[in-house]
Amino acid sequence: MTNTDIKQLCGLLHEQVQAALPELETVIGWTQGYDLLHTTPVFVRDANSISKLIWNPFCSQNLTGYLVKTPAVQATDKAKKIGVCVKGCDSRSLVALIQEKFVSRDSLYILGFPCHGVIDWHRVMLKVPATGIQAATVEDGQLILEHNGGLQRLELADVLARKCLRCVYPNPVIHDTLIGKVATPLVTVENAYRDVEGLEQQSLAERLDFWRSELDRCMRCYACRNACPLCVCQERCIAETREPKWLTQYMSISEKYLFHFIHALHLAGRCTECGECERVCPMEIPVTLMKEELSKIIRELLGYEAGVNLEAVPPLLTFSPDETSI
Amino acid sequence: MTKANSGSVSTANQGIKIVGFLCNWCSYGGADTAGVCRFKQPTDLRIIRIPCTGRMDPLFAAKALIYGADGVLVSGCHPRDCHYSVGNFYARRRLEVLKHFLPFMGIEPRRFHYTWVSASEGQRWQQVVTEFSEQIQQLGLNPGVRNPGPGIELEGLLNRG
C-alpha cells in the first residue's frame, strides 16, 4: 500500500462519509495522533470535520468498543445511524456485539477497510531512534521511515503487529461500504494458531514458568479489559468487586494470574482475537495468546469461530443435548 | 515446590486437600448414599454443595487450583437427567474447555476432573473418590501459582505449610 493508495483511499473515505452524513449522527473513525506513528479515535458529527478522518497502516485502534461502553455512542435521533470504521478484525468484534444484542445491526453504518496489517509501535521503537520522525510510509512490503538519522527501511514482517501476521480475516466480514481492494489473507485458519502451538510444545513446567514471568509484570491497570470491545461489565467487573471478593489488592503472581485467567475465560467463545488487549498493555505482555488458545480449543471441540456468523450464539452461552466431541 | 512424591498411595499424613463441587440433587445424594452404605473412601475430599453443575463457574475450579488446592472434582447428574433439565449441558461444555485450557497455563490438568454420578450410585461415588484421591496422591502437593511476593508472604496468609 503506497502513499498514493492511501491518499486515494482517504479521498474515497471522505466522499463516502460526505454522502452518508445526512443519515448519520456520528461517524467514529481514526485521525492523526500525536506523531506520525500514532492515530487517535475521532468522532465526526458535521461536514467540516470529515477531513480529519484518515486511513493508513497506523490505524490500530478497534473502534467498536465505543458503541457499547458507557457512555455508549448511540443515535439520540432514532432515524439516524452511527457510522463506524472497521478493519477486518474489528468487523468481527461488531458481529460478536450484534450476536449478543449489545448493538443492533440496523443502527449502524459500517465502513469496512480491507487491511494489510497495522504497525506495532513497540516493534518499530526497537529498531529506530524515537526522535524526529518526519515521514512514515508503507511500500512494497517495507516500512520506510525518515528520521534524524536519515532514511531507514524496515521489513513489514518485523514491524507488523503479531495479530496481523496470523490474520485470517483481513477483509471486513460485515460492512455497508468497502473502501479499498479486497486483501488476501496471510494464513488459513488451520495455520492461524502457530504461536500458541509453539507454547503447547513446551513442557507443563516450562509453560507455567513462561506465564509466571510474563504475568508477574502485570500492573493490573486493566487497560486490556477496558480496551476489549466485549468487556461490557465495566464498573461491575468481578476483578474489582469486593462482594464477592475474587481478587485482593496484593500484587502477587496469584492475583495477577487469576485476573488474566478470569478475563480469558469470560471471553471464551466470544473473543474475536482483535488483539487490542495485547496492543494496549503497557508492559507488553502477550495476553492475546490466552484467548487464542481458548479460540483454538473451542474450534476443535465445538467447531465454532467467533465473530463470523451474525445468527450464531457463542457456544458457552448455549448447549447441545447431543455433543459429538465431548 | 512440590514435596517428595514417591508414588506411594497411602493417604495417611500427606494432608492433601481436594475440593469437590457436587450438585445438590444427584451427586450430593450419591455421596450421601455412599455414606449410608458405609462405603470406605479416602477422606481428602472437602465437599461444596451447589444446586446444579450449571451453577459451576469454571473459575471456581481455576481459583482453587491457583491457590493451591491439590485437586478439584466436579460431579453432577448424568446428561439428560439434570434436575433442572439443561444445567449439566452447559457445564459439560464449560468444564471440558477448562480441562483443555489448564495445561496451556501450566496447571496440571489431571488435578481437575468432572464426572456424573446419580443419587443411587453410592458405589460408583466411592470408586470416583478413591480413584481421584489416588491420582492426586501420585501427583503430590500442588504448589499453586504463587511466589513469595516482595515483602509480603502470602504463605502465612493462606495457612499453607
Add this chain to the structure above:
Amino acid sequence: MTGKVYIAQPDLEKVLSKLAGNMDVWVPAAPANGKWGVEFMPYHSGLAPILNRRSSLPPKKVLLPQMEALLRFEYQKDPQDPSKVTLRLDDPTADSLTSRPVLVFGARPCDTRGFLTLDRTFTNGPYVDAYYRKRRENTFFATLVCGEADSACFCSSVGSGPADMEGSDLRLIPVEDGYVLETLTERAAFILDSLESLALPPTEIQEAAAKQINDEISSQPASGFPPGTVEAFRGRFENLGYWQEAVEQCLSCGVCTYVCPTCYCFTITDEMKNLEGARLRSWDSCMFSHYTSEASGHNPRPTKLERYRNRVGHKFSYIPTNYDGMIGCCGCGRCIRLCPVSIDIRKVVQGLKEETCECA
C-alpha cells in the same frame, strides 16, 4: 570528598556493583527479552542497565510501592474461652523497611521531578506519611541529563527541562565512551566516597565535554503552556462540551495514572483470611469508575468526563494553586505514549484558553 568521577562505559557495571555493596541501587533495565519497555529494578550483578532510552515506567515505586502493608493484624482466640478475642497488631514501619540507603541511578529529570509533587503531598503539611518519609529520607537520586526529546516529551513546558536537577542528589552526564557523575548535595557525599578506588576523577577533556553537553542541553528553549492556565481551567470547568470532546476517546483504563511520576492516589483495603490479615495501601486511579464511589451508592464523578476533567485540573490547576505555582506534571509524556488511544494531554491543556478543543 570526591565531587566528580568518570565512569567508562565498560566499567559501569563494576561501579554499580560496588555501590550495591552498601546500598540498594535501582537502575533502568529491560524486564524481558525482546520487549521495548525499560523499567527500574534493583541492580544485581549481571543486570545490564539501559540508559540510552526512556523508561516506560517511572521509578515511582521506589518511594511509593504499588502495594505495601501498613499493618498486619491477627485475631487471637483464647483456647479456654473462644468467645474472648484479642487483636494483635504488627506495625511494619518499625522493622521491615530497608535500613540501607537507596540510590536511584539513571532516572531522567522528568522522573525525579515527580517526587517533588509526592514530597509536598506526603511530607509537607500537618499530616506526614511516616511510611513515605522514612523511605524518602533514605533515597538518593543520580539523575541523567537527557539527550533528546521524543514526540511526546514536554518537560520544558512545565517548568522543568532536560538538565533540571531539582530534587536530585547527583548529576550523571553521558559523554563519549562513558559518564561523568557529580555530587550535587551534601547528604549524598558518601556515595562517591564509597566507590574508593573506583572513583576516578575525570580528565580535563572529559570535564569540559560534560560541561559543554550540560550547557547545551540546559540552554534549550522552554516552550511553556500559556500563562493563566490555572484560571483558564477554572473558567472551562462548566463547559461540558469542551470536556466531552477532550474525553470522548478515553477508555477509563487507568494506564496514564499508573505510569505517571506525579500520580499518587491510593486505596486502603483490609485483606483477611480466616483470623489474620493485613491493611494494604495500593495504587488507585482517578480514572477508575469506582474511584469516588461512595458507600451510599452515589458517585460524584460518575462518567469519564468528570474523571478526566479532574485529572487535568489536579495537575494543572489544583496543585499549582496549593503548592505555590508548582505544576503537578513533569512533562515526561508517558501518559501520551502509553495511552491506548493516544490522548494528548498537552492539547487539552493548551486548548483551555482556546474556543474549542482541537483534541482530535
